[in-house]
Amino acid sequence: MKIVIIGSGTGSNAEAILECWKQGNLGKAVPVAIFSDKPEARILTLGAKYGVKAAYVDPGRFKTKLDDEAEARYVDAIRAEGADLVVLAGFMRVLHETFLNAFEGRIINLHPSLLPAFPGLHSIEQAFNYGAKYSGCTVHWVTAGLDMGPIIDQSAVRIEANDTLDTLESKVHAAEHSLLPAVIAKLAERS
Numbered sequence: 001m002k003i004v005i006i007g008s009g010t011g012s013n014a015e016a017i018l019e020c021w022k023q024g025n026l027g028k029a030v031p032v033a034i035f036s037d038k039p040e041a042r043i044l045t046l047g048a049k050y051g052v053k054a055a056y057v058d059p060g061r062f063k064t065k066l067d068d069e070a071e072a073r074y075v076d077a078i079r080a081e082g083a084d085l086v087v088l089a090g091f092m093r094v095l096h097e098t099f100l101n102a103f104e105g106r107i108i109n110l111h112p113s114l115l116p117a118f119p120g121l122h123s124i125e126q127a128f129n130y131g132a133k134y135s136g137c138t139v140h141w142v143t144a145g146l147d148m149g150p151i152i153d154q155s156a157v158r159i160e161a162n163d164t165l166d167t168l169e170s171k172v173h174a175a176e177h178s179l180l181p182a183v184i185a186k187l188a189e190r191s
């Protein structure tokens with residue numbers, strides 16, 4: 001199962017996937033490319049580290065989505081890699097029809113909350129400020145509704161009285177780094 005990872009930032013989750021693969025724990029899943037909408041994003045540096053293709057793909061003129069031409073560029077780039085699964089790991093743009101139709105049922109996203117609670121941005125902060133007693137992360141299929149696709153798996157973390165936003169963020173990210181590779185390995189088993 002060939003996977004293409006797409007992200008905009010640090011790439012700690014991409015790194016968790018690649019590290020898991022390097023250790024031989026990603027089952028039949030093989031990361032074949034990393035694409036980013038940010039030319040300077042750290043996620044792109046992981047390509048050289050793990051021997052995987054990494055490239056910037058021009059996102060077009062908008063800030064929070066891809067324009068039609070840019071969606072087509074992403075679709076072409078991903079298709080060229082023969083991707084069976086597209087993994088959104090911190091990709092900070094909303095996807096629309098061209099992209100969603102091209103890979104229907106083959107796109108997963110990682111979100112830092114126990115969906116359906118706290119969709120959208122700043123989810124960890126939202127849960128913390130709300131006074132929730134549990135936070136966590138979710139991997140779900142991507143559909144047209146933002147953070148609304150069917151849930152594949154989740155991992156919960158307890159919010160303790162002495163947690164700060166910083167410690168909570170660390171706990172949620174640690175949970176993400178375990179959950180996402182595990183979900184990918186499981187999907188690969190079924191493929």
Ligand code: GRF
Pocket residue numbers: 007008009010011012013014089090091110111112173176
């Ligand atoms: C993660 O918290 C993920 O849930 C969210 O964006 C963050 C990406 O972090 N969608 P990283 O780039 O993988 O370090």
